[in-house]
Amino acid sequence: MRRIRKIVFPGLVIIITGSLFFSLLSCRKSPQQDYRKVVLYCSVDQEIAEPIIAEFEEQSGIDVLPRYDTEASKTVGLVQRIRAEAASPIADVFWSSEIFHTIRLARESLLVPYRSDSTKNWPVLYADPNGCWYGFALRARVIAYNTTRIAAGDAPQSLEDVLESKWKGRLVMAEPEFGTTGGDVASWFAHYDTAKATETLEALKANDIRLVAGNSTAVRMVATGQADVCFTDTDDVYAAQRNGWPIAMNYLDQGGDGALTIPNTAALIKGGGNPKEAEELMEFLLSEQLEKLLFSSDSHNCPIRPALAKQFKHYIIPKALSVDYDKIADNLTAAIRTAREVLQ
Numbered sequence: 001m002r003r004i005r006k007i008v009f010p011g012l013v014i015i016i017t018g019s020l021f022f023s024l025l026s027c028r029k030s031p032q033q034d035y036r037k038v039v040l041y042c043s044v045d046q047e048i049a050e051p052i053i054a055e056f057e058e059q060s061g062i063d064v065l066p067r068y069d070t071e072a073s074k075t076v077g078l079v080q081r082i083r084a085e086a087a088s089p090i091a092d093v094f095w096s097s098e099i100f101h102t103i104r105l106a107r108e109s110l111l112v113p114y115r116s117d118s119t120k121n122w123p124v125l126y127a128d129p130n131g132c133w134y135g136f137a138l139r140a141r142v143i144a145y146n147t148t149r150i151a152a153g154d155a156p157q158s159l160e161d162v163l164e165s166k167w168k169g170r171l172v173m174a175e176p177e178f179g180t181t182g183g184d185v186a187s188w189f190a191h192y193d194t195a196k197a198t199e200t201l202e203a204l205k206a207n208d209i210r211l212v213a214g215n216s217t218a219v220r221m222v223a224t225g226q227a228d229v230c231f232t233d234t235d236d237v238y239a240a241q242r243n244g245w246p247i248a249m250n251y252l253d254q255g256g257d258g259a260l261t262i263p264n265t266a267a268l269i270k271g272g273g274n275p276k277e278a279e280e281l282m283e284f285l286l287s288e289q290l291e292k293l294l295f296s297s298d299s300h301n302c303p304i305r306p307a308l309a310k311q312f313k314h315y316i317i318p319k320a321l322s323v324d325y326d327k328i329a330d331n332l333t334a335a336i337r338t339a340r341e342v343l344q
Contacts, residue, residue, distance in 0.1 A: 036062045036063065036274075037062065037063040037064070037274060038065070038093060038277035038278050038281050039090055039092045039093075039273075039274065040053070040065065040067070040095060040281065041081065041091040041093070041269075042069075042078075042095045042096075043068070043069045043078055043095070043096050043097045044068075044096075044097045045235075046068045047298075048235075048294070049066070049068070049095070050066075051297075053066060055293065056281060056284045059284070060280055060281075062280060067081075067091070075179060076101065076178050076179075078096075079101045079105060082094065082110055082269060083105075083110065086110055086271075088271075089269050091272060092268070092273065092274045092275070092277065092278035093266065093269065093278050093285075094111070094265075094266070094269055095264065095265075096265045096267075097180075097262075097264055098180050098263075098264075099135055099183070099263050099325050100329045100332050102265040102267055103326060104332070105267070106128050106132040107329075109270065110269065110270055111132040111269060111270060113130055113268075114132075114134075114268045114279065114282050116279075116283060116286075118286050119134060119286065122286075123304060125325070126263055126304055132268075133265045133266065133267040134286055135263030135304070135325075136266070136285075136303075137263060137264045137291050137301035137302070137303060137304070138262065138302040138303075138320075139234045139262050139301055140233070140251055140252075140262070141232075141251070141252040141259050141260045141261075142231075142232060142233065142234055142251050142259065143156050143157070143162065143250045143251075144219055144229070144230050144231075144232050144237050144247055144249045145222065145228060145230075145248060145249070145250075146222050146225065146227075146228050146229075146246055146247065147247065147248050152248065155248070155250055156229060156250065157251075158250075158255070158256070159252060159253065159255070162207070162231075167207055167228075167229060169208045170227060170229055171229045171230065172209065172212050172221050172226075172227040172229075172230045173210075173231040174213070174214045174215050174217070175212070175213065175214075176211075176336050176339040177336055180215065181215070181231065182332060183260070183328055185197070185335045185336065186328045186331040186332045186336070187260045187328050187331075188200055189328075189335045190324065190327040190328045190330070190331050191254050191255070191321060192254075192255070197335070197338075198338060198342065201338065204342075205342055211343060215230075215232040215233055216239070218230035218231070218232055218236075219239075219245075223245035232249075233262070234315075234317075235299035235300065235301070238299065238300050239298050239299075251317065251318065253319070257322065258319035259317065259320065259321055260323070264294070264301065266282055288305060291304070291305060291308055292308065295308075295312050295315065300315045302315055302317050
């Protein structure tokens with residue numbers, strides 16, 4: 001015998017069968033069941049990331065709920081959130097504009113492995129040994145200079161050049177606690193040694209280097225004549241040139257061995273609540289299409305895929321510093337602390 005359910009309203013009794021009751025519930029639930037989402041923490045500049053995220057949403061039908069970082073606390077703010085939320089994660093995927101903090105999150109077991117056909121032959125330099133993160137779409141550290149105040153032939157071309165006394169009072173850089181500047185300083189410790197890196201910081205202090213809120217602020221100060229030279233990333237220079245600012249750049253060569261290159265990274269956050277959708281987003285972030293989109297954006301990231309990079313020769317980084325990213329991550333905390341102590 002079929003069960004009969006009664007739904008009672010004041011003054012009215014409606015009798016429906018059990019099968020009809022559950023059919024009605026099913027109709028009410030279907031919109032929620034069809035809804036797919038993924039929560040993304042993203043330290044890539046919002047104006048760069050938004051159209052790329054929109055492309056993924058269009059292709060996948062998945063709603064991306066992004067949270068971005070501020071320029072002043074670039075990357076570090078989101079990293080701290082991932083740590084704070086470890087017991088009950090909010091985000092599913094971390095798309096970072098750098099690699100060093102991602103390495104540290106993997107070491108803290110806050111990321112989980114992701115593997116697919118796409119990652120089988122991923123370059124070893126840009127892949128975590130356990131599959132917890134993958135790197136792609138490079139930027140490089142550069143020396144930006146004001147073209148109305150400095151002739152191209154006179155502009156510094158290396159870290160060592162900027163230490164010369166003629167640049168005293170003319171140089172700015174972002175505070176080392178945040179963004180790519182911390183990784184850059186840590187690379188001096190990894191590439192040279194602690195003594196040489198500390199001497200470099202002391203020489204910058206003697207040259208009256210000024211610390212500012214972020215790379216974009218440093219570039220803006222150079223463009224407006226408040227400084228002549230700054231350390232920054234390629235994407236900030238490209239953005240300045242797009243705006244018509246009097247900015248050019250030389251790659252920040254370290255001792256003739258090349259400039260530090262910094263990949264984007266993508267990783268799955270441990271305990272994220274939307275694992276299937278997170279994997280679909282990861283596959284998109286690691287795709288050739290994504291590297292094309294980033295290159296075509298105002299940031300002009302250099303692809304790690306050799307065949308793709310050849311299509312965009314103008315933006316190829318001429319000489320990349322050969323350095324172990326793990327070693328830079330090892331030096332990050334001490335390098336930032338030393339930079340703060342010396343430069344303040």
